[in-house]
Amino acid sequence: AQSVTQPDIHITVSEGASLELRCNYSYGATPYLFWYVQSPGQGLQLLLKYFSGDTLVQGIKGFEAEFKRSQSSFNLRKPSVHWSDAAEYFCAVGAGTGGFKTIFGAGTRLFVKA
Amino acid sequence: GAVVSQHPSWVICKSGTSVKIECRSLDFQATTMFWYRQFPKQSLMLMATSNEGSKATYEQGVEKDKFLINHASLTLSTLTVTSAHPEDSSFYICSASRGLMNTEAFFGQGTRLTVV
Numbered sequence: 001a002q003s004v005t006q007p008d009i010h011i012t013v014s015e016g017a018s019l020e021l022r023c024n025y026s027y028g029a030t031p032y033l034f035w036y037v038q039s040p041g042q043g044l045q046l047l048l049k050y051f052s053g054d055t056l057v058q059g060i061k062g063f064e065a066e067f068k069r070s071q072s073s074f075n076l077r078k079p080s081v082h083w084s085d086a087a088e089y090f091c092a093v094g095a096g097t098g099g100f101k102t103i104f105g106a107g108t109r110l111f112v113k114a
Numbered sequence: 115g116a117v118v119s120q121h122p123s124w125v126i127c128k129s130g131t132s133v134k135i136e137c138r139s140l141d142f143q144a145t146t147m148f149w150y151r152q153f154p155k156q157s158l159m160l161m162a163t164s165n166e167g168s169k170a171t172y173e174q175g176v177e178k179d180k181f182l183i184n185h186a187s188l189t190l191s192t193l194t195v196t197s198a199h200p201e202d203s204s205f206y207i208c209s210a211s212r213g214l215m216n217t218e219a220f221f222g223q224g225t226r227l228t229v230v
Contacts, residue, residue: 043207043223101148102219104158
C-alpha cells in the first residue's frame with residue numbers, strides 16, 4: 001500500500017536560515033510526488049510536484065525538492081526562510097487509476113523564530 | 115485553470131441535523147472527486163472516492179450511511195453529513211481529478227463544520 005512518512009512533527013528555524021523538510025514514500029510504481037502548504041484554517045496550496053524528468057524540481061515561494069529514488073525520498077528545501085513561511089507542510093504521493101488519489105503524510109509544522 | 119470551489123466555507127449546525135457540502139470544478143470536467151477529513155493539527159484522511167454517475171467508494175472505517183456522497187454531474191459532488199454529532203466537527207476538503215490521463219488532483223479551499 002502507498003504511504004508517506006514525514007518523520008518530523010515540527011521544526012523550528014531562525015528567519016534567514018535554510019530549511020529542509022524530510023519526506024519518505026512507499027509506492028510500488030513510479031510515484032507522483034507533491035508538497036503542499038497549509039496555513040491555519042486554510043485550504044491547501046501546491047508548492048511543487050514531481051512526475052518525471054529532472055529530479056530537482058523548483059516550486060513557488062523559493063522552495064525546491066529533490067527526488068531520490070534510491071532513498072525513496074522527496075525532501076523539501078528552501079535556502080532562506082521567511083517568517084511568512086510558518087505553516088503546516090504536507091508531503092503527498094499520488095496514486096491509483098481512475099482518478100488521482102492523493103495520500104498525505106502526517107505533516108510537519110514549521111515555526112520560524114525572529 | 116483547474117479551480118475547485120467548495121461551499122460553504124464554514125457551517126455551524128445543531129446536533130441531529132444534516133448538512134450538505136458542495137464541491138464544484140469550475141473550469142474542467144472532474145470524472146473523479148475525492149473527499150478528505152482533517153481533524154485539528156492532523157493530516158488529511160481520505161474518506162471516499164466518487165466517480166461521476168456511480169456509487170462512491172469509501173475508505174475502511176468511514177460510515178457510508180453517515181457520509182452520503184453524490185457525484186451526479188462532471189462538475190459537482192456533494193457530501194452530506196447525516197444526523198451530525200459534535201464528533202463530526204472537522205475540516206472537510208474535496209479534490210477533483212480530470213481522470214485517468216491526469217496526474218494531479220486539484221483541491222478546494224475546505225469547509226469547516228462545527229456541530230453544536
